[in-house]
Amino acid sequence: MRIDIISCQPDLLDSPFSHSILKRAQQKGLAEVHVHDLRKYAINKHGQIDDYAFGGGAGMVMMIEPIDKCISDLKAEREYDAIVYMTPDGQTLNQNTVNQFSLLHNIIILCGHYKGVDERVRQQFITHEISIGDYVLSGGELGAAVLADAIIRIIPGVLNDETSALTDSFQDGLLAPPVYTRPAEYKGLKVPEILLSGDTPKIEQWRFEQAVERTRQRRPDLLNE
Known part of the structure; x- marks a missing residue:
């Protein structure tokens, strides 16, 4: 399985995938996790990936153009079975959903930030919207780590005793x-x-x-x- 995570705070994801079960899964060649810095796809030299919301109101909105460029680059290299957006208003994650994701091969996880993403991103690119609970985090990175951990640990061969996950x-x-x-x-x-x-x-x-x-x-x- 390959999981590509798109984030504007990629350093937040260094630790979860560098230890324990997730590290061993990658060393065994059973899973790959790649984190992509969205700011590399910024619209200008200042690294801009967000802007004010049309209609006013507090908070910034992640722009469609950088996200489109990043997803398009990834899709040019391989086909993806799911493009997941981590958002508080998504479907609450449960084990049945995790089990279904574990059968896939290539997954993109988009981490939200600020007030979220331009709605056109959700309409155009996203296949699944997932929440890890009825609360709001500073960004989608922790949620993406939770989702990836839950998926990878039940891939056959990742745990030393496969019956443990069952x-x-x-x-x-x-x-x-x-x-x-x-x-x-x-x-x-x-x-x-x-x-x-x-x-x-x-x-x-x-x-x-x-x-x-x-x-x-x-x-x-x-x-x-």
Whole structure:
């Protein structure tokens, strides 16, 4: 998979892709992440990529011309399965959407800034609009990192144990059950006996029941769906 991220603050994305699972995925050749500085496509020598909104009002708007040039350059090199715009008014990201994205090959993620992008960008280029929650960030970079992380980690071969991703929260519509590790007892706090029994079918049944109960208590909306 190749993910191209378009940003006017590319340095914000240096760290997320230089460590841990995302770094290993790239080293294994299972994923590529390329960050493109939108200011290289600015309309003048001053690096301008934004302007005042028609009709007035506070805040600047990202211009269509630099974005058009950047996307056109990328599309001249390969076909893209999705062009995603990170925006607070987009579809709220969930595991089902992540699973669908993980089956694609080439994705562009456009990071919004200021008051957002010229609406014509959304009309002309964008195939998916994604939000990571009902709040506003300073820019789309953190959201783009979240989306890329969620996608890359479930690509086959990225995790050492592929079954790990399949048992994560939301994969089966439930929250994950509680987990424990050594020691079996700490300051009087004991691990449930069933987990020490070695009886795999009963352990799996216990985990399922715990997942349902945790979901009922914390996210009953998931059970309703």
